[in-house]
Amino acid sequence: MVIRVLELFSGIGGMHCSLNATGISFKIEAAVDINTTANQVYMHNFPDTTLLQRNILSLSSKEIDNLKPDLITMSPPCQPFTRQGLKQDCEDVRTQPLLHILQVISDLEYKPYYIFLENVKGFETSRAKEKLVSTLQSCGYKFKEFLLTPTQFGIPNSRLRYYLLAKFRFGTSCVNMTQELTTSLRCEIKKEDMLFFKNSGLDSEIDSSNTAEGVVCRGGNTTDDEKTPLSFYLENKPDLYFQDYLLPDKVLLKFPMILDIVDRRSLQSCCFTKGYGHYVQGTGSVIHAVSHDKFIEVYKTVSLLNKEHPQTVELLKQLKLRYFTPREVANLLHFPSMFSFPSHLKKKQLYQILGNSINVYVVCELLKLLLQ
Numbered sequence: 001m002v003i004r005v006l007e008l009f010s011g012i013g014g015m016h017c018s019l020n021a022t023g024i025s026f027k028i029e030a031a032v033d034i035n036t037t038a039n040q041v042y043m044h045n046f047p048d049t050t051l052l053q054r055n056i057l058s059l060s061s062k063e064i065d066n067l068k069p070d071l072i073t074m075s076p077p078c079q080p081f082t083r084q085g086l087k088q089d090c091e092d093v094r095t096q097p098l099l100h101i102l103q104v105i106s107d108l109e110y111k112p113y114y115i116f117l118e119n120v121k122g123f124e125t126s127r128a129k130e131k132l133v134s135t136l137q138s139c140g141y142k143f144k145e146f147l148l149t150p151t152q153f154g155i156p157n158s159r160l161r162y163y164l165l166a167k168f169r170f171g172t173s174c175v176n177m178t179q180e181l182t183t184s185l186r187c188e189i190k191k192e193d194m195l196f197f198k199n200s201g202l203d204s205e206i207d208s209s210n211t212a213e214g215v216v217c218r219g220g221n222t223t224d225d226e227k228t229p230l231s232f233y234l235e236n237k238p239d240l241y242f243q244d245y246l247l248p249d250k251v252l253l254k255f256p257m258i259l260d261i262v263d264r265r266s267l268q269s270c271c272f273t274k275g276y277g278h279y280v281q282g283t284g285s286v287i288h289a290v291s292h293d294k295f296i297e298v299y300k301t302v303s304l305l306n307k308e309h310p311q312t313v314e315l316l317k318q319l320k321l322r323y324f325t326p327r328e329v330a331n332l333l334h335f336p337s338m339f340s341f342p343s344h345l346k347k348k349q350l351y352q353i354l355g356n357s358i359n360v361y362v363v364c365e366l367l368k369l370l371l372q
């Protein structure tokens with residue numbers, strides 16, 4: 001059976017890549033996104049897919065009924081729910097397309113069997129999420145929620161995200177789905193890592209296969225032995241290639257103490273956001289290219305110097321601190337090596353669209369759990 005997919009908020013096609021990675025037979029009936037840059041990347045990689053350059057607010061239930069999707073995937077804008085943002089939730093205009101889709105789903109004559117949604121940590125306590133859950137319940141869906149980060153899968157990159165997996169009138173129990181995830185995570189999910197939604201009143205229903213299910217599940221952490229070092233994800237290029245990615249002096253001087261600095265052997269890096277390479281604080285890690293001992297020596301010396309001291313910037317330059325390249329960010333997000341970018345796009349644009357995207361590996365594991 002070929003699963004018919006409607007990929008909403010498709011961006012650069014992270015969900016498409018994840019579906020490819022599942023090995024499950026599928027066809028994207030339509031991908032929809034309003035962003036022209038993201039759409040160029042999507043078309044560059046998936047020229048045979050019907051990509052609609054549309055505002056999702058203009059999609060009608062009749063149109064979606066005509067597509068008869070078995071699965072709707074969506075990662076709606078996360079700015080209304082981020083910790084750094086104003087958290088305007090349903091009052092933020094950027095939540096409107098999600099609310100619109102909820103209404104559309106209610107109105108559909110042919111309900112899709114599966115719905116998959118991704119968003120940031122923070123969404124799980126939002127009113128938008130309450131609306132999502134109440135819509136799904138009233139339409140007869142069972143669902144399950146997860147908070148997961150790629151580091152739990154041995155990938156050296158943090159990206160804590162909320163996931164909701166919903167099935168239409170299926171009898172799968174919460175317990176079965178959790179057991180399957182345990183297998184795919186290759187680690188044990190402890191009972192205390194499963195966070196029940198006490199305030200939703202769903203916790204008492206969790207073990208019943210006939211009722212809606214609401215649970216946030218965190219996989220147990222993999223041990224350091226199972227983690228892959230960053231070197232595995234780095235581009236193997238001559239020094240000259242990375243010149244463009246070296247931190248400029250003003251960043252070195254302004255921010256030496258607030259950067260998250262990693263090296264090739266690190267088992268961790270910070271979440272790359274769309275401001276990476278442009279804003280410094282909290283947008284992602286930077287990497288140095290010297291030995292650990294050299295790094296410590298320079299760092300100690302610099303911390304004793306005044307930042308206006310003429311030696312400071314020269315010392316910091318010795319570390320060869322640089323940004324991860326867009327390809328390396330894509331690698332950490334587990335985009336396949338075949339995935340590429342139109343050559344005319346600028347670095348800043350690539351960081352923006354990648355920062356908005358998803359971790360393909362984590363989503364693939366969850367899609368397998370949902371669809372198999």
Ligand SMILES: C[S@@+](CC[C@H](N)C(=O)[O-])C[C@H]1O[C@@H](n2cnc3c(N)ncnc32)[C@H](O)[C@@H]1O
Pocket residue numbers: 009010011012013014015032033034035038054055056057075076077078097353356357358
């Ligand atoms: C979090 S990103 C999703 C990225 C995607 N999953 C990927 O792999 O790149 C949200 C996407 O929603 C799109 N979007 C936001 N509002 C929209 C609207 N009203 N209509 C269509 N697309 C919209 C943005 O352009 C952005 O690409």
